[in-house]
Amino acid sequence: MSMGLERWLNPTEAGAESAAEDGVPRRTFLKVSAAAGGGLLLSFLLPRIIWNSEATGATTADVFAPNAFIRIGRDSRVTLIMPYVEMGQGTDTSIPMLIAEELEVELRQVTLEAAPPDDRHYANPIFQFQATGASASVRAAWEPLRRAGATTRTMLVSAAAKTWNVDVTSCRAEKGEVIHVTSGRRLTYGALVDTVRTLPMPDHVALKNPKDFTLIGTSAKRLDTPDKVNGTAQFGIDVKVPGMKIATVAACPVFGGKLANVDDSKTKAIKGVHQVVRLDNAVAVIADNMWTAEQGLAALDIQWDEGPNATLSSADIVQQLEVASRGPGVIAHKDGDVAKAMASAAKKVEAVYQMPFLAHATMEPMNCTVHVRKDGCEVWVGSQVLSRAQATAAQVTGLPLEKVQVHNQSLGGGFGRRLEVDVITQAVQIAKQVNGPVKVVWTREEDIQHDMYRPYYYDRIAAGLDEQGKPIAWSHRITGSSVFARWFPPAIKNGLDPDAVGGEAEEFPYTVPNMLVEYVRQEPLGIPTGFWRGVGPTHNVFVVESFIDELAAESKKDPVEYRRVLLGKSPRAKAVLELAAEKAGWGQPLPEGRGRGVSVQFVFGSYVAQVAEVEVAKSGQVHVTRVVCAVDCGVVVNPDTVRAQMEGGIMFGLTAALFNEITLKDGRVEQSNFDDYPMLRINEAPTVEVYLVKSAEAPGGIGEPGTSALAPAVTNAIFATTGKRIRKLPVNRVELHSA
Amino acid sequence: MITLNVNGKSYELDISPDMPLLWALRDTLNLTGTKFGCGMALCGACTVHLDGQPIRSCVTPVGEASKKKITTIEAIGQTSSGAKVQKAWLDLEVIQCGYCQSGQIMSASALLASKPHPTDADIDTAMAGNICRCGTYQRIRAAIKQAAQSTVKGA
Numbered sequence: 001m002s003m004g005l006e007r008w009l010n011p012t013e014a015g016a017e018s019a020a021e022d023g024v025p026r027r028t029f030l031k032v033s034a035a036a037g038g039g040l041l042l043s044f045l046l047p048r049i050i051w052n053s054e055a056t057g058a059t060t061a062d063v064f065a066p067n068a069f070i071r072i073g074r075d076s077r078v079t080l081i082m083p084y085v086e087m088g089q090g091t092d093t094s095i096p097m098l099i100a101e102e103l104e105v106e107l108r109q110v111t112l113e114a115a116p117p118d119d120r121h122y123a124n125p126i127f128q129f130q131a132t133g134a135s136a137s138v139r140a141a142w143e144p145l146r147r148a149g150a151t152t153r154t155m156l157v158s159a160a161a162k163t164w165n166v167d168v169t170s171c172r173a174e175k176g177e178v179i180h181v182t183s184g185r186r187l188t189y190g191a192l193v194d195t196v197r198t199l200p201m202p203d204h205v206a207l208k209n210p211k212d213f214t215l216i217g218t219s220a221k222r223l224d225t226p227d228k229v230n231g232t233a234q235f236g237i238d239v240k241v242p243g244m245k246i247a248t249v250a251a252c253p254v255f256g257g258k259l260a261n262v263d264d265s266k267t268k269a270i271k272g273v274h275q276v277v278r279l280d281n282a283v284a285v286i287a288d289n290m291w292t293a294e295q296g297l298a299a300l301d302i303q304w305d306e307g308p309n310a311t312l313s314s315a316d317i318v319q320q321l322e323v324a325s326r327g328p329g330v331i332a333h334k335d336g337d338v339a340k341a342m343a344s345a346a347k348k349v350e351a352v353y354q355m356p357f358l359a360h361a362t363m364e365p366m367n368c369t370v371h372v373r374k375d376g377c378e379v380w381v382g383s384q385v386l387s388r389a390q391a392t393a394a395q396v397t398g399l400p401l402e403k404v405q406v407h408n409q410s411l412g413g414g415f416g417r418r419l420e421v422d423v424i425t426q427a428v429q430i431a432k433q434v435n436g437p438v439k440v441v442w443t444r445e446e447d448i449q450h451d452m453y454r455p456y457y458y459d460r461i462a463a464g465l466d467e468q469g470k471p472i473a474w475s476h477r478i479t480g481s482s483v484f485a486r487w488f489p490p491a492i493k494n495g496l497d498p499d500a501v502g503g504e505a506e507e508f509p510y511t512v513p514n515m516l517v518e519y520v521r522q523e524p525l526g527i528p529t530g531f532w533r534g535v536g537p538t539h540n541v542f543v544v545e546s547f548i549d550e551l552a553a554e555s556k557k558d559p560v561e562y563r564r565v566l567l568g569k570s571p572r573a574k575a576v577l578e579l580a581a582e583k584a585g586w587g588q589p590l591p592e593g594r595g596r597g598v599s600v601q602f603v604f605g606s607y608v609a610q611v612a613e614v615e616v617a618k619s620g621q622v623h624v625t626r627v628v629c630a631v632d633c634g635v636v637v638n639p640d641t642v643r644a645q646m647e648g649g650i651m652f653g654l655t656a657a658l659f660n661e662i663t664l665k666d667g668r669v670e671q672s673n674f675d676d677y678p679m680l681r682i683n684e685a686p687t688v689e690v691y692l693v694k695s696a697e698a699p700g701g702i703g704e705p706g707t708s709a710l711a712p713a714v715t716n717a718i719f720a721t722t723g724k725r726i727r728k729l730p731v732n733r734v735e736l737h738s739a
Numbered sequence: 740m741i742t743l744n745v746n747g748k749s750y751e752l753d754i755s756p757d758m759p760l761l762w763a764l765r766d767t768l769n770l771t772g773t774k775f776g777c778g779m780a781l782c783g784a785c786t787v788h789l790d791g792q793p794i795r796s797c798v799t800p801v802g803e804a805s806k807k808k809i810t811t812i813e814a815i816g817q818t819s820s821g822a823k824v825q826k827a828w829l830d831l832e833v834i835q836c837g838y839c840q841s842g843q844i845m846s847a848s849a850l851l852a853s854k855p856h857p858t859d860a861d862i863d864t865a866m867a868g869n870i871c872r873c874g875t876y877q878r879i880r881a882a883i884k885q886a887a888q889s890t891v892k893g894a
Binding site for chain 1: 758759762765766767769770771772773774775776777778779781782784811812813815816825828829832834835836837838839840841844862863866867868869870871872873874875876877878879880
């Protein structure tokens with residue numbers, strides 16, 4: 001996810017190894033030590049994913065359940081208990097590929113079953129609770145799930161050898177069977193269930209040599225998509241429970257406001273409206289269907305107590321950030337003596353960069369179905385945080401955790417929005433007042449106006465250059481809210497949010513001898529913030545890669561060559577930069593009104609470089625015609641999925657860079673639907689070319705890096721085309737107008 | 740009572756003629772393949788065919804649809820263009836989260852039914868009303884072109 005979190009996921013950390021040996025769950029902890037120069041160095045130890053047989057209570061007479069992830073039935077069907085959720089990123093295919101490879105079964109033999117809420121067995125090792133995010137699924141699962149498969153395969157081979165009374169080394173597993181090589185005898189995995197259950201867990205198992213992989217590294221077809229072309233895939237919003245009613249809701253348009261009074265007489269007169277539910281800060285109408293519920297909501301006469309934020313505007317928030325950004329902040333990274341180096345520099349360059357609040361706008365609007373009974377509660381929802389969903393429902397109902405069942409559904413987009421449980425809290429509050437199950441569905445307007453927004457960031461950045469134009473001093477002060485402080489407080493140490501500075505500090509790919517990165521936490525009034533695809537790096541890579549481009553321009557150097565020289569300590573970063581430049585035809589002439597821009601980054605454990613080609617019309621309209629993307633994400637599990645995530649991440653980043661900002665007026669979000677919060681459309685989409693670097697390094701994340709690299713490549717291309725530097729997103733076409 | 744002909748079946752429904760077709764399909768007939776995205780004909784997730792023409796069901800009252808043949812994603816595979824599009828979508832792995840794809844497939848099927856060999860400009864015109872937040876546009880374009888070359892028949 002960011003600087004420190006990369007370290008969490010680094011399997012070479014000594015702590016991870018010792019945990020692996022004793023097999024004991026290791027509590028996440030954060031080690032803060034003094035780094036050279038007095039800065040704080042965060043290092044996170046990777047706790048081991050636990051997988052053991054006492055596990056989940058799923059063992060029955062007909063099933064072999066060697067660990068928390070794998071079940072093998074007498075029919076030889078392999079079930080993978082999926083610790084992650086599918087939201088488009090391909091995890092429902094890439095994770096079973098890890099198991100199938102080591103278990104020696106065909107991918108289509110594996111059936112997926114969503115893991116129940118259970119942090120003990122299915123926690124994300126970063127957070128120690130179930131979460132799909134941080135581009136971490138394959139990174140975290142890579143070793144433990146292959147090991148789970150290999151252990152199971154080893155036991156099945158032993159069981160067959162025992163059955164035949166032959167030496168284990170004369171048997172091997174292939175396509176769901178164990179074969180006795182010399183005699184040609186075969187037993188299916190299903191036929192071995194009874195025998196294998198009597199065997200002890202092996203102490204050590206050998207993982208396959210990567211050169212023997214037959215599935216990992218192939219573009220295996222996705223398992224989730226056949227149901228998505230014919231309307232049968234079920235998303236949260238499609239849930240239907242017997243007796244279910246439909247609700248839609250209006251929360252106070254001003255954050256922090258309350259419901260003062262509501263006259264529901266007109267609403268109750270509408271046929272099909274059952275009930276009007278009042279919450280502290282919202283009203284919901286319960287009806288037979290969504291349309292009736294919407295009509296009921298529109299017919300309410302609501303008075304809000306708008307509270308202290310009733311007059312707030314975006315300008316107030318930006319002004320607070322500007323004041324706070326005068327610093328100083330908490331030190332995230334420090335090398336050398338920046339003040340001294342700045343003073344001796346031949347030239348000093350300074351800039352302020354700003355990035356707006358952003359909504360997630362998942363295509364599936366927020367929704368949650370809940371049935372509260374006296375003795376239990378059921379929740380149907382597409383959530384990135386399953387155990388939190390369960391805990392939330394337990395807390396709101398007052399029921400014990402084990403009385404709350406959560407049925408996770410396919411997610412119609414996540415992008416960080418479904419890492420939050422605000423919708424679940426609200427839906428359970430509503431359901432407590434409703435007799436029978438109720439599906440709460442937000443309108444698009446409610447979805448955009450009651451999001452947890454990507455924070456507004458206000459950054460001051462400066463560099464001192466030597467006579468040759470090389471940076472000898474670098475100072476970057478990041479000001480904005482801390483999502484972690486609310487969402488996962490243990491990540492914060494001494495006031496430093498490792499995500500807010502993600503992409504800077506330890507992940508900074510360039511060599512600059514004197515460097516200071518600071519973080520100023522400034523929580524904006526009246527608007528909640530949350531994680532958004534690419535999180536900290538989406539903000540910091542824009543600032544760093546734009547500013548490096550400014551330095552290249554100040555030094556009258558080619559932007560690719562300028563970066564190349566500074567990437568001496570990062571050969572993988574240099575390699576993707578060179579690959580992207582070569583494939584893009586960097587340096588070759590373009591027609592008038594067109595230009596190229598470049599970016600390079602190391603985030604989420606992956607190296608990515610992008611070259612964007614843009615066309616800027618005299619009207620100021622920007623059209624991105626082509627993006628070339630080079631990726632080194634270590635070992636590739638499914639190359640087509642990596643390409644798809646880069647293509648999609650680029651479109652996601654481009655939508656934000658060109659179009660999106662959430663603004664407040666009178667305490668209210670001004671945007672409401674896709675007319676005033678537009679999304680990129682097919683006629684505006686660039687051609688994207690993705691090139692993968694072959695690598696044997698540990699896998700890196702792929703869900704988010706495509707997004708974080710995009711904006712600076714585009715704005716640097718706008719600079720190359722027009723000479724105008726974009727330091728505030730989204731791109732303001734009025735400023736680019738040249739007619 | 741409203742009579743709706745959906746995917747070849749006739750339904751008598753006790754609903755207001757003003758109810759958008761989207762909610763009659765989803766909440767009354769439980770045909771949930773057609774998706775709600777915006778409610779204002781801005782995103783295309785709710786696209787269905789009325790007598791073969793693509794329309795946004797979120798702004799189409801059932802009263803306007805009652806005398807016409809309604810085709811939804813659940814049955815589009817029975818048409819020649821729909822089957823070709825579905826196959827191309829899977830062959831090229833267009834789909835990510837999949838939520839918008841019912842609408843994308845309905846728009847693309849209607850395009851191919853009226854223009855068997857669409858140009859890029861035709862594709863832009865026919866598909867610009869369908870938002871994909873996962874950003875699968877490049878593959879959508881390629882899949883439409885592949886479907887146009889395909890000889891798959893409807894089921």
